[in-house]
Amino acid sequence: MAELLRTHPLEAWTSAFERLPDTVRITVEPFVATVDVRLGAVGPEVRTHLGVDLPTAPNTWVPADAGRAVWLGPDEWLLSSTTETPEELEARVRAAVLPLGGSATDVSAQRIGLRLTGARVRDVLAKGCSIDLHPRVFGRGSSAQTSLGQAGVVLLALSDAGDDHVVLVRSSFAGYLADWLLDAALEFTTTPDR
């Protein structure tokens, strides 16, 4: 692995995130190797080539060995890995899907993940997300590409209690979204619940 210093767009927000209460925890998930996979038809051969099942149900994600496979569109997925380097992942996936007429593009740095946990996370997200996040509707395994505030995001539900989400945001919007989230959480950080 490289000795070069790695940095991510939210370094400057770390301490602000640390001051948040347990009801709204934000932790950054940087440096995750991720490829954007494009593939027309998805059949059993995909697992054979790729080693994971790409979810075919819209707005869902599934764990994929050391990462996640997120549905982005009828022919598009995000496939992440916490064990491979971006180059390794792209090379492996591209080799796997090329014979199937697919393509793969390293987008590891294109987005950054924020893990949002706590009892108030839904309330914070509801301040800028128009889709229904009720756990009955948006439980573990659900995902959505939508807008949060004025940023485009990919939103993943990690629990059935509505208290654990991952927000993937374009790196250049990360600072905006971080400020937006801190502002949205303010009323939960300094006052008792209404």
Added chain:
Amino acid sequence: MSPRTPGADLPEHPDALWRNPEPKRSYDVVIVGGGGHGLATAHYLAKNHGITNVAVLEKGWLAGGNMARNTTIIRSNYLWDESSGIYEHALKLWEGLEEDLGYPILFSQRGVLNLAHTLQDVRDSVRRVEANKLNGVDAEWLEPDEVRKICPVVNTSTDIRYPVLGATYQPRAGIAKHDYVAWGFARRASEAGIDLIQDCEVTGFTTEGDRVTGVRTTRGDIAAGRVALCAAGHTSVLTDMLGIRVPVQSHPLQALVSELLEPVHPTVVMSNAVHVYVSQAHKGELVMGAGVDSYNGYGQRGAFHIIERQMAAAVELFPVFARAHLLRTWGGIVDVSPDASPIVGRTPYENVYLNCGWGTGGFKATPGIGWALAHTVANDEPHPLVAPFTLDRFVTGALVDEHGAAAVAH
């Protein structure tokens, strides 16, 4: 009793406005559409050309469409020669209109500021100002401190998201009271013997070869020597009946008004980058326009997120507006052409004249287009000021591209 609030009421309307005649069977000229353009055209047909055997057919109530729904901004500081030509002619007429109509139209030349927020805004603004000067249109470029002098409530601090880098200023621009303008034209036309016929929707046309012989309406068939289409957002409904294709798309455009407020905003401010345009009308209410809804729509209503964005822009640019209250929102239908310029003139039918595609510019053009369209209809020859706005330009490619020119709309 304490004194009335100064300026908080409007001049009285006259005791007589218009007749409500039954339609005759035949007219020399039938104007379809009883909005500002149709009524102004009727007035100038009578006044400039002595043509009074005219009917104005309105499917609803007179001036109940965009004329009743716009934000009444009047300016002529457009970029291209063709545009500033017709709008400047209109502005000159506005300056004498109160006298011409004998109606208190409350034309207030309080100036219009078009704010620049980016370096490209500045380039586009200077380009427009310089073009205006060479075309004899009053215009100047103002630095932020000069903007503050003219409109102190504009946020000219440098630490906002899109700081104000300056503005173009047209001192002769301003606002008027829309109903008063429409009713002034209507009254004059009615006095001249022109029939204003309401609740009269055109449902079809009768034709002979490439002439239209009359219109079918919900109040019976009416024979017509010449027909002028002044239906703005509903133009396509009429041209479809005639089998004429016109490259306009009708979109909802929303506007809103606040409660009456003490004077805080002495001019008109428009901004593209931070999309907002606002003036404080005669009684003290803030009048604002929102952005055009993206989709085609004839519903005279738009989506509320457009209004919310509008309010964010307003509070960003005018922090003191924070606790002003939104009293009423409404929507109109703007007919937008591919180059954001109007389409006026002849059609494949030799006695049918087209006037549409004004987008958000219709109100300010009212007297100008009424004048020029009356001339066009009376002489069967496009008035020089509308000659560049032919339907044909989309074939030759000789557009008058006002988006390209980034002139602020509305």
Added chain:
Amino acid sequence: MQLIPCPWCGPREEAEFHYGGQAHVPYPDDPAALSDEEWAHYVFFRDNTKGRFAERWNHNAGCRRWFNAVRDTTTYRFESVYRLDHPKPVTP
């Protein structure tokens, strides 16, 4: 704020979508063969129907798919949405 039924993602608020104008206006097979007038009609002229209108929409804040819809331009009601490779539904 309307809900628009994306054929893939289901109902989402209209702000997530981009309007694409009239549907079923294909790029000409051989533009060079067209007269200036025919070309102008492709480039600039679109129907402006009052009432039921077949349009293109793109779910650009979501799955980024283009799709077609039949919508009433007076009520704004979406009567149907259909994928690009599907024919315009026959409606009464």
Added chain:
Amino acid sequence: MSTPFRTPAGGRIDRATTLQFTFDGLGFTGHPGDTLASALLAAGRHQVATSIKLGRPRGIAAAWAEDPGGLVQVEEPFPEPMLLASTVELFDGLVAHGLPGQGRLADVPDSARYDAVHHHVDVLVVGAGPAGLTAALTAARAGARVALVDEQSEAGGSLLSGTDRIDGVPALEWVSNAVAELARHPEVLHLQRTTAFGVYDDGFALALERRTDHLGAAAPKEVSRQRVWRLRARSIVTATGAHERPVVFADNDRPGTMLAGAARTFLHRYGVLPGREAVVFTTNDSAYDAALDLHRAGVRVQAVVEARPEAPPHRREECERAGIRVLPGAVVTGTQGVERVTHALVAPFSDGQVGTSSAVACDVLLVSGGWNPAVHLFSQARGRLRYDEGLGAFVPGEEVDGLSVAGSAAGVLDLAGCLADGQRVARETLSALAIDPAADDRLPSAPEPVAPTAPLVLWRVPDTSGAEGATQFVDLQRDATVADIARAVGAGLRSIEHVKRYTTIGTAHDQGKTSGVLTSGITAELLGVPVRDTGTTTFRPPYTPVAFAALAGRDRGSLFDPERVTALHQWHVAAGAVFEDVGQWKRPRYYPEPGEDMEAAVLRECAAARTGVGILDGSTLGKIDVQGPDAAVLLDRLYTNLISSLKVGSVRYGVMCGVDGMVIDDGTVLRLAEDRFLVLTTTGGAAKILDWMEEWVQTEWPDLRVHCTSVTEQWVTFPVVGPRSRDVVGALFPDVNVSNEAFPFMTWRDTSLEGVPVRLARISFSGELAFEVYVSPWYAVAVWQRLLEAGRPYGITPYGTETMHVLRAEKGYPIIGQDTDGTVTPHDLGMAWAVSKKKPDFVGKRSFARQANQDPRRKQLVGLLPVDRQTVLPEGSQIVEFLADGELPPPPVPMLGHVTSSYRSAELARPFALALVKGGRERIGDTVHVPVNGTLVPVEVTGSVLVDPEGARRDG
């Protein structure tokens, strides 16, 4: 000030706590639970303001949002214009005054927070009165996701104003039980102080919650003052109640004149007597409750003036028992008094004829002309209204999808009926949603009402004052009278919309809540047509006024619009960069050293790039990864030039046009593999061009085997520019042979730095020898630092967009969007070389053949050199023919074009510009004039490439 009109007991106020407030400069007291209006009335103060046009005294005429009289301005804790005394909840330290007409805005920014929240439910119930509560209970018991919103400070609606009993207990006990039960249902959101102000498509409703207004200065700063609830409901039940309608008579605006129902509200809810001596004027049964309740509370009720020939028998008997005089077949024709009613003028009334009037002493005149269902939300949802002859009111007509109306909003005016209607509507709603009602969903019971006697529909009392309606006020806030309506009709107006505009009725703060239907009725009367034909004006959102800032929410200040930044942003800030807004991006414009202005900094940065080495953060450039066997085919169709012939390892500049043939973007294309390209777009074009590609692929060419993926933020791009760039890049990447032979212009190479993949490309946007360094943003800071270190021996100089612009302009490279404006073709830019002759077609090609595109007088991009070698032409300046006498002729002056880019050139040691000029290439060598601040500056027209036209420098 004392509160002589406060009842000794009762009401929903906390008498244990006393609040101090100031009105019109006078000190008053009140209690928590009061409104400003009730507290003023408790002190005997009716007059609140004077009217806008006529300056007549105006007082509190109703107890909530329909009040046309009590307009106030709040000054403390923060100025807020035009509120109603009847809706301002009292708090300690409130400072307010009456408002004649115009409100006053604060002259300082509002520091309060505002926000918005999205919430999804099965059933939204608007209104927590008897019908709404019952509906909410039924829905909640069925397990539905429910939101119940109500505009008042506590639930109960009309029950707060009366003495009803439900299920055998006082109604408000039933209410608190209902509220407690709702609180036990986890899926119920119950919000008070929350006004549903707009209903839109697909069950979308907006409601404004006033979260801290009632706390005054004690409001916590971190909590939003007001919140907009964006409610998305599968079904909406509006139980919004009804507004009492006045009857119009002469001098009906005099303070002390009040709606009868409002008097009950002030008595029962606030423990306030509206006066000592009352006259009650009614056309229907409801006002008798007010008469009897006030009598019991100790008010002397002088008379009930009953417009109907007969009073309802049981009411008459109750009044007789109470010793209240009932005058059937009588009307109030006017009032006497100055700033307060002293007498009501009462006259016999039969068959529309009014007899002689006599004055009856009173200090409060209570009026009831019947009830108007609050159909605003139903109407906003485009529900059709139906005129009900019996009620003299507009009621909901045919059903609306997903929205139903319950209780008095639907015209049901008795308690038992409202309870039953609430449950019925809720059950219908549930079944439409396929939710089964709960078995234990019991209907609360209320005493069966005595069958009501039909009300008399009376809009106005014939004017016997001789003023011909000039003091018969229809819209008090606009000072509009019956005489004004008569003038409008006389002027030829027939449409109610015209009458509204002529008289301005309904355009004020209350948006015609009391005056709207009266106007329809009176207009119909004057025109001699049925009221149903006159109709109403359109009900437009919002139902009640909403503060701008509440709608702006949190999209203010730094959150107004996202700031996009590159991975190096912190470095740029630390380096003291001055930033430029490019779209949403913040880009360094220049890096001033101490004491430098922009000009000095840019001259220094330019000199470094031309003579040594400079470095730019070019990461905002759009980047699109285009993959697939047909990738080259797609790019051939979208670019004007041929891309498919590009070799792997090479780079080509390309131009894209719209179908109209006008340039929309440009940039370089790297061929990464036979089936893979990296497309670079302009910063502003990134998203647009990706969408453009997707649109063509998806909608026109689905057969193409190609995929486009944005990688804008996957790569940072650092152009290292200048004669010494080879030394810098060579030093940092020793394993790359950076010689021209091994690494020629317009090629790229992959390498790595300590295992991190790096891509180098010989691309120059300056004409100088240059290497673009591409690396993952993860390593952006590290690689940038390494480049600076490697460049230190050569004085490597970071430069910003301004220098980038100068360098590219000196070479005549256009910036799309600055040197073009959507009306410019590649040929106009002198880029015919970039337009393929080989390709049969590409997007835009056909448009080039149009007449206007063949015109030799088209504007073309050229260079301009001010002859004085001094003037920097302002960008945007217009260009005119050379005028020998140096004077501008009178307008209009024909224009030749305009200056698109203009800079001072260190290289040329003079200012220069790029411009679009009519027939520009023909004019090269000519001198033209540019007006600058009133003087004509002579400029020479040149080719657009002013530095190194032969391109000798790009290889170093």
